[in-house]
Amino acid sequence: xxxxxxxxxxxxxxxxxxxxxxxxxxxxxxxxxxxxxxxxxxxxxxxxxxxxxxxxxxxxxxxxxxxxxxxxxxxxxxxxxxxxxxxxxxxxxxxxxxxxxxxxxxxxxxxxxxxxxxxxxxxxxxxxxxxxxxxxxxxxxxxxxxxxxxxxxxxxxxxxxxxxxxxxxxxxxxxxxxxxxxxxxxxxxxxxxxxxxxxxxxxxxxxxxxxxxxxxxxxxxxxxxxxxxxxxxxxxxxxxxxxxxxxxxxxxxxxxxxxxxxxxxxxxxxxxxxxxxxxxxxxxxxxxxxxxxxxxxxxxxxxxxxxxxxxxxxxxxxxxxxxxxxxxxxxxxxxxxxxxxxxxxxxxxxxxxxxxxxxxxxxxxxxxxxxxxxxxxxxxxxxxxxxxxxxxxxxxxxxxxxxxxxx
Amino acid sequence: xxxxxxxxxxxxxxxxxxxxxxxxxxxxxxxxxxxxxxxxxxxxxxxxxxxxxxxxxxxxxxxxxxxxxxxxxxxxxxxxxxxxxxxxxxxxxxxxxxxxxxxxxxxxxxxxxxxxxxxxxxxxxxxxxxxxxxxxxxxxxxxxxxxxxxxxxxxxxxxxxxxxxxxxxxxxxxxxxxxxxxxxxxxxxxxxxxxxxxxxxxxxxxxxxxxxxxxxxxxxxxxxxxxxxxxxxxxxxxxxxxxxxxxxxxxxxxxxxxxxxxxxxxxxxxxxxxxxxxxxxxxxxxxxxxxxxxxxxxxxxxxxxxxxxxxxxxxxxxxxxxxxxxxxxxxxxxxxxxxxxxxxxxxxxxxxxxxxxxxxxxxxxxxxxxxxxxxxxxxxxxxxxxxxxxxxxxxxxxxxxxxxxxx
Numbered sequence: 001x002x003x004x005x006x007x008x009x010x011x012x013x014x015x016x017x018x019x020x021x022x023x024x025x026x027x028x029x030x031x032x033x034x035x036x037x038x039x040x041x042x043x044x045x046x047x048x049x050x051x052x053x054x055x056x057x058x059x060x061x062x063x064x065x066x067x068x069x070x071x072x073x074x075x076x077x078x079x080x081x082x083x084x085x086x087x088x089x090x091x092x093x094x095x096x097x098x099x100x101x102x103x104x105x106x107x108x109x110x111x112x113x114x115x116x117x118x119x120x121x122x123x124x125x126x127x128x129x130x131x132x133x134x135x136x137x138x139x140x141x142x143x144x145x146x147x148x149x150x151x152x153x154x155x156x157x158x159x160x161x162x163x164x165x166x167x168x169x170x171x172x173x174x175x176x177x178x179x180x181x182x183x184x185x186x187x188x189x190x191x192x193x194x195x196x197x198x199x200x201x202x203x204x205x206x207x208x209x210x211x212x213x214x215x216x217x218x219x220x221x222x223x224x225x226x227x228x229x230x231x232x233x234x235x236x237x238x239x240x241x242x243x244x245x246x247x248x249x250x251x252x253x254x255x256x257x258x259x260x261x262x263x264x265x266x267x268x269x270x271x272x273x274x275x276x277x278x279x280x281x282x283x284x285x286x287x288x289x290x291x292x293x294x295x296x297x298x299x300x301x302x303x304x305x306x307x308x309x310x311x312x313x314x315x316x317x318x319x320x321x322x323x324x325x326x327x328x329x330x331x332x333x334x335x336x337x338x339x340x341x342x343x344x345x346x347x348x349x350x351x352x353x354x355x356x357x358x359x360x361x362x363x364x365x366x367x368x369x370x371x372x373x374x375x376x377x378x379x380x381x382x383x384x385x386x387x388x389x390x391x392x393x394x395x396x397x398x399x400x401x402x403x404x405x406x407x
Numbered sequence: 408x409x410x411x412x413x414x415x416x417x418x419x420x421x422x423x424x425x426x427x428x429x430x431x432x433x434x435x436x437x438x439x440x441x442x443x444x445x446x447x448x449x450x451x452x453x454x455x456x457x458x459x460x461x462x463x464x465x466x467x468x469x470x471x472x473x474x475x476x477x478x479x480x481x482x483x484x485x486x487x488x489x490x491x492x493x494x495x496x497x498x499x500x501x502x503x504x505x506x507x508x509x510x511x512x513x514x515x516x517x518x519x520x521x522x523x524x525x526x527x528x529x530x531x532x533x534x535x536x537x538x539x540x541x542x543x544x545x546x547x548x549x550x551x552x553x554x555x556x557x558x559x560x561x562x563x564x565x566x567x568x569x570x571x572x573x574x575x576x577x578x579x580x581x582x583x584x585x586x587x588x589x590x591x592x593x594x595x596x597x598x599x600x601x602x603x604x605x606x607x608x609x610x611x612x613x614x615x616x617x618x619x620x621x622x623x624x625x626x627x628x629x630x631x632x633x634x635x636x637x638x639x640x641x642x643x644x645x646x647x648x649x650x651x652x653x654x655x656x657x658x659x660x661x662x663x664x665x666x667x668x669x670x671x672x673x674x675x676x677x678x679x680x681x682x683x684x685x686x687x688x689x690x691x692x693x694x695x696x697x698x699x700x701x702x703x704x705x706x707x708x709x710x711x712x713x714x715x716x717x718x719x720x721x722x723x724x725x726x727x728x729x730x731x732x733x734x735x736x737x738x739x740x741x742x743x744x745x746x747x748x749x750x751x752x753x754x755x756x757x758x759x760x761x762x763x764x765x766x767x768x769x770x771x772x773x774x775x776x777x778x779x780x781x782x783x784x785x786x787x788x789x790x791x792x793x794x795x796x797x798x799x800x801x802x803x804x805x806x807x808x809x810x811x812x813x814x
């Protein structure tokens with residue numbers, strides 16, 4: 001008898017009818033001879049409604065209290081899904097984050113999992129019960145309610161699977177797997193049967209928002225093999241696991257795109273120690289997430305730095321840099337919005353050369369200009385004009401024949 | 408510095424604006440030099456909405472899961488009221504039932520308080536914080552969420568006051584105290600400055616629905632003096648406390664009425680051991696709450712029993728008695744709806760005679776017929792026709808001069 005952890009998001013449990021569907025799916029998994037631990041999110045809309053009430057009361061609600069408030073959303077879901085299961089004759093029991101033994105650390109509303117104590121869950125499983133666990137929540141070392149921030153329910157599912165040594169962890173969502181590229185952009189994109197943790201991480205940080213990076217990192221750290229699959233059908237999804245030798249036969253696993261990017265370039269920076277730190281520090285204090293960062297020394301002896309960020313951060317970035325630029329008489333700031341990022345990702349890159357050349361040729365043949373370039377061991381990312389990003393994705397996807405399953 | 412426990416019901420915290428009013432009131436109490444522990448209910452409507460979702464999923468929702476579901480209502484209130492307090496600059500912190508150390512026993516949805524561990528609350532109070540405690544909830548010995556049933560938040564407030572040895576416990580509600588009679592019926596009814604636990608218990612069981620009996624019993628058991636007062640103004644309310652010698656100067660504390668009563672009389676019952684048990688057993692199994700119970704032996708050698716109950720239970724009572732009556736050929740059932748109950752309550756009755764005579768004379772003078780009569784040490788209750796209950800209340804209220812403060 002296998003132990004299967006299934007994670008259902010807010011849309012999957014978004015109404016009483018949908019909860020019945022979730023219960024039916026859990027029952028099917030159970031009837032097939034498995035034990036099931038379901039991890040559920042708050043009903044879609046509930047969390048937003050609670051945040052709205054908090055914001056009505058306070059411009060800056062106390063984060064400890066936000067955790068107490070928001071944790072009720074998942075608590076309602078576990079009780080209701082458990083009732084739906086019991087209505088189908090399944091001996092189910094709800095489990096809060098505290099009861100699941102999810103011990104956390106870090107600031108309120110942004111908890112990190114410190115360790116897991118699955119004693120209570122294990123006891124219920126030994127009695128043959130089906131468990132419905134609240135995602136997104138845990139407790140601090142002094143017993144306070146703590147939430148895990150965005151994507152927290154995925155993290156709960158991975159952590160529960162790790163602590164119970166589950167055989168399978170299924171992340172059931174509104175996409176039916178990880179694709180070689182966004183199928184809305186590249187019609188012949190192909191669902192990947194498997195992808196390594198590292199590739200998944202690079203895809204996540206490159207705009208493929210199937211899962212948050214930290215859940216994938218947690219799974220990698222604890223060796224939890226998980227599957228991303230649809231909550232709407234029974235098709236196999238994509239397995240995410242540690243890389244194995246066969247995987248390297250594929251040079252490129254996928255192409256990901258990220259729109260609405262902007263570039264800031266600062267020229268004429270004195271070539272002195274500490275200057276980069278001051279610039280990045282000013283942007284960090286303004287809580288601007290930088291993506292690509294490129295620095296070099298120009299032939300005039302001054303340095304220049306370029307960064308990309310989400311275009312909605314551009315105004316705040318300019319404001320944050322203003323005081324520093326006022327000090328540096330030679331410096332100028334140059335900005336460009338309306339760009340997008342294209343990345344190719346694959347662990348096969350480590351042992352294959354010529355990937356960049358092939359990618360750049362494909363873009364050149366399509367008449368698409370490349371802006372910034374940045375690389376990691378298993379990724380090459382470039383910026384292009386946002387108006388050409390879909391053409392760029394199709395050109396690169398074709399060049400690497402990603403529509404064809406590897407032999 | 409006094410420690411004051413204040414209980415706010417669902418109507419008092421029924422909207423964001425009302426929560427702000429509650430916070431302002433707590434701040435005033437705090438500014439007057441007191442420490443405050445507020446016990447709050449779920450926002451009015453929230454609990455009903457949750458129950459509706461549960462009933463949509465199941466005709467008979469699992470009670471363990473109902474507890475998990477319903478406890479979220481109070482958890483939301485404590486977080487929001489705490490945010491409102493912090494917005495006023497008060498260093499407040501929310502406390503769930505578990506964190507308040509409310510340990511319970513009994514069935515799910517109908518918990519009883521077993522003991523209290525106020526360690527966490529005490530620690531926060533020592534740091535000078537204001538506490539906002541979730542009413543209506545606690546935890547079972549094995550750490551499961553448990554709710555306390557109807558009136559549970561009053562019970563929480565009394566228990567918190569007992570465990571913290573609070574100086575004052577205020578039950579803030581939509582009435583501004585306990586009256587000699589319902590002021591909507593008797594215009595010159597007078598607010599009582601104080602009432603003994605036992606009188607309050609008899610009033611509660613006689614239709615004065617200010618508080619549930621078990622909260623009063625709990626307060627009596629642990630010697631918690633509490634005050635019933637309005638959440639809408641700062642007028643003093645009614646203190647509920649152990650009787651003291653001065654209280655006995657008043658013969659009758661108040662008059663209470665209960666409408667929509669019905670009577671069932673069974674005649675011709677064989678005078679055999681066990682017959683009363685079988686009759687009461689049949690009604691108990693049908694979960695019918697009996698109020699007055701009168702039995703006697705008629706001169707024909709058969710017994711007759713009369714009971715009163717809420718008139719909405721009459722049909723079920725008749726159905727429940729049918730099998731038994733089919734066995735007893737001499738028995739007949741007679742029912743009467745459209746009656747009401749009038750009670751006079753006062754500990755002074757113990758040392759004063761003639762109370763019943765005065766009461767019956769007042770009713771007779773008003774031309775009101777008395778049906779059943781039942782008495783306890785500090786209460787005399789009678790049934791009258793429901794159409795005459797208000798006249799009856801005014802006649803008795805006048806006869807005992809309850810509109811005048813005792814000298």
